[in-house]
C-alpha cells in the first residue's frame with residue numbers, strides 16, 4: 001500500500017452508515033462545485049444498504065442528485081429485478097427514494113450468460129459517458145467498495161487472473177459462490193478514482209480487515225482489497241468497531257483501556 005489509508009472507526013453500523021453518508025455527500029458537494037458533475041461508482045452486497053438509505057434521506061438541498069451520475073463496481077449476471085441484483089438493491093434503497101432520473105444511472109446489463117460481452121458493453125458505456133476513449137482511464141470521483149471475508153472487493157477474487165488486468169476497465173469474473181457469473185470493474189478503473197471508500201461492518205469481516213490492512217505474508221499482501229491503492233486519489237476505510245477489532249492499533253486501544 002503506497003501510504004497508510006485513512007481509517008474511520010465507528011461504534012456501530014448505524015453510526016457507520018451516517019458518517020459514511022456524510023462523507024459521500026461532502027465528496028459530492030466538493031466535486032459538483034469544482035467540476036460541475038460527479039461520477040459515483042456503487043458497491044453491491046448487503047452492507048451498503050444502510051448507507052444508501054441514509055443518502056436517500058439527504059434531499060436536493062444537501063446534494064443536487066440529478067447532477068450525479070451513478071455507475072456500478074460489479075454486478076451478478078442476473079436480471080435487474082433478481083434478489084441478487086446489485087442494481088435492484090441500489091434502485092430500492094437509493095434511486096427510487098431519490099426519484100432519480102433513470103438516465104443518471106449506468107446499469108451493468110447483467111442479464112445474460114456471456115459475462116465478457118456484458119463487460120465489454122459496459123466498458124463502452126463508461127467510456128462514452130465519461131468521454132474517455134481507450135486506452136485512457138476515466139476518473140471516477142468516488143468509488144464505493146465492500147470487503148468479502150476472503151478479502152475480495154467488487155468481484156475481484158483472490159488469486160484470479162482478474163487481478164492482473166491492466167488494460168480493460170471492466171471484465172467478466174467467476175465468484176466462488178452463487179451467483180458465480182459476475183461482471184466487475186478492474187483495479188485500473190478503481191485506482192484511477194479521486195476517492196475510494198471501503199465500507200465494512202461486523203465481526204465476521206475482522207480477519208479480512210486485519211489481513212488487508214496489516215498483512216503478514218505474501219498471500220495477504222496480494223489480496224484484492226489490498227491492491228486497491230488509488231494512483232492519485234484518497235483511500236478511506238469506514239469500519240465499525242467489530243470489523244476493526246483485529247487491527248493492532250484498535251487492540252492496543254482496548255488493552256490500554258482495560259489496564
Ligand code: 6PG
Nearest residue numbers: 044045046047146147148153154
Ligand atoms: C458484491 C459486492 C461484493 C461485496 C462483498 C461484501 O457484488 O457482492 O460487490 O464485493 O461488497 O462481498 O458483501 P456484503 O456487504 O454483503 O458483506
